[in-house]
Amino acid sequence: MLLQMDNITKKYGEFSANRGIDFSLRAGEVHAIVGENGAGKTTLMRILYGMEQPTSGTIRLNGKEVSFASPLDAIQGGVGMVHQHFMLFPTFTIAENIVIGNEPGSGAKFDRKQAVKIVEGLCDQYGMKVDPRAVVSSSAPGVQQRVEILKVLYQGAEIIILDEPTGVLTPLEVQELLDAIKQLTKQGKSFILISHKLNEVMDVADRITVLRDGAVTGVVEKGNTDAHQLSRLMVGRELMELDRKPITPGEKVLEVANVSIRGTKGKPVLDEVNLEVRAGEVVGIAGISGNGQSELLQVISGLAQPDSGRIAVSGKDVTGKSTREIREHGLAHIPEDRYVWGANRTATVMDTGLMGHQRRLQKGGFLNLKEIRSLVSGWVQKFSIKTGSLETSTQYLSGGNLQKLIVARELEQGTPFLIAAEPTRGVDIGAMETIHGELLKRREAGTGILLVSSELTEILKLSDRVLVMFEGRIAGELSAKEATEEKLGMLMAGGTL
């Protein structure tokens, strides 16, 4: 056995994030770890990667006991990890990012040409394509991820840990990643894959370990299981079908008229965008990321200003208004990137629950802490948010639990208009069911929802109408009845129906 983790326990105070976990990995194997948010997947991998020390338990590589005091130690032992959030230097080139820490050249002189050569060699060896001279910040997420993988390969990794690698990728990039994993295992590399996406797990994994509440609930060979059994092992119950009741849309809660943003390279970022959302309907926006969706959400929510055009929320012109003013006028916003817009990582769960809504929750200039406390603890229950207490700092929440907290806060504002951008990114399948159900409840209660998602299944499940964005324009609109993955895919790629 290449890797053997035996009886791993990790305690944080009284709380056990890992309880007596056994985990093993064969050479050339892809071993997936699945489980609910907060089940302890990332913790187990942080232990393997030397970022955390286990409270008890042993790790053996090729039969020899090892103890990694730091990621540097782990890298030297042949273990590399690609995190949920990329850790690259955005202003450096791809080649610089890959060789950093072990740069070619003598003394202080960095040999750029040699670095490019090294990266070209790696690309050839492992069958992956990147442009070594491109700057990371202008590379697509799929490319940045390849850079991370090439970087750990350059560092000599035999075991590569991928923590929810497909969350930010387009469907095509996901396929490329899965192909790259298969290719690399043929060359003897081994992967540990943390994922909530059971179809991807069933595609690429050889074995699957299911964790629940810090303990193993099953280890299965792929051939002996299916997505149904896995989801039952994960959440301990069957998932339910969504019930989307027919509605009659009401008055306009969002109107975007002829909105444009000029780009830096001649091409507009947003090009005469027109759309509306009415009370009680979900309008989905599909598109390959980078086609203007982020900018559209930014102008609607006051984070950016349009160069021309008009935006109205609940009938009031809010063009050029601040985020605070627009929020006060009836916008709630589940942001695309929870770490940038959604939360301050040092704030407590309670403060995060309050963020952006202080004015609404105050009386006579004072915050009603008792009311806020009972509100936030209600959300924690409803959305099964795993947290020590309301005073716990959000930096100790697992990724999916932080996402659930932000979703709960925005959904529960009960505003007439809600932006839901990637609302289920990083959440487990049970929580996804809860969030989808709650979004539909808001819709029935009359909230108009603008849903932006890179998951076509999510768009198709929830939307009454679907708009497709391509190169800053609305390239097409389909009703819920007309929309299929094939038609959307066609429009997303710039085609016509």
Ligand SMILES: Nc1ncnc2c1ncn2[C@@H]1O[C@H](COP(=O)(O)OP(=O)(O)OP(=O)(O)O)[C@@H](O)[C@H]1O
């Ligand atoms: N430093 C810490 N102090 C206290 N609790 C922690 C700490 N790190 C993690 N935890 C807790 O340990 C539990 C397991 O977290 P972990 O990140 O391993 O979950 P996960 O299975 O990866 O979840 P997700 O799918 O949401 O990413 C969580 O409840 C988390 O709040």
